[in-house]
Amino acid sequence: MGWGVKLRFTLGDAASDELALVAEDGVGQDLAALASTLPGVADAQATSAPIPPGETVAFQISSNPGFDVLSVVSMLVNTNDAFLAIDSEPLPKTRRSSVVYRALAYDAGSEANNEDCAFIPGPACPGDSGNARETVNAEGYVYVHNGMHDSADLSAAVYDWRNPVALVKVERTR
Template structure:
């Protein structure tokens, strides 16, 4: 006979009384009592893993407005990155930056980010373009923007490593940006050296012929101001700032 006892108080009482009961019982009764089994209850704890959160999209809209008189802008590169700088005054330019600043090619810079987006095409003087970029679960990314002034040798404008951590969904932030010189090609303004419509010449050239570091651009001289070899006119001059930028977090 098997008796299962789950009540703890009853178990204890039985265990204390068992020796006395055995001494007082007949042989037949002792045999029955010996078959009594006290079952210990075992508490089993099962750990349930926490649910895996669904990734959340974080999206931004970047609107770029060209403020120049006659300087089209190359397709803009909008890049979200974790740290570092795409460009900085005094820094030696990367090859990716050089290709953008001399020839308007932005694919190299786009590849440097954890998320990026390119403008659809050139942004003419007075025109604007809105570019959307999206990243998952990252609200403290750095935003950089670059675009070339194509009627120049290696002038570009943009925004470097803006911290987006304080920008909540629905918030907007705006600024203006000046013009930088990549320092990779001398500002000769000569025929055949600029890719824009004022010249239609060469874009990127791997040979570096200028200072070798990024600086603020001194501006173009033009043939109207006495640079006889220049194919640019006074129309191609630019003042700072060159662009207006608005950044909106949409989700």
């Protein structure tokens, strides 16, 4: 998503509206637009292409001298408000060098974790399920997500995860 600046969340604090949009619906345009206005950002991008479990996606980013960190955020599909994040990690410094980051799953705290398809977008739930918001029992703060618990429509045996939830490899080409 954006590189060159710290993401807009802190464990224990409320998620920004822009981050909640990513966590709840996978909509990153508002967070990318916000990031691109910040002085420490060289590039901010948003995409809505889902990445199925076990699959890989590749893309190219650009940086400028002095912009030497990477931040990534993405929705975890089939959840109420989970997201993965890598926050302000250093980019490789020498040509043809690479680094691998392990992204953890976080809960935005903006929705209750009811695991009910009436409140969850994603392929595990019917397209007409509604994706309603359940904010009454929302935690109200960002924390490391504790996974699925078979509390409604989604089976933990099928949809649960353990951290880390993604590996991100960055290779410097120039």
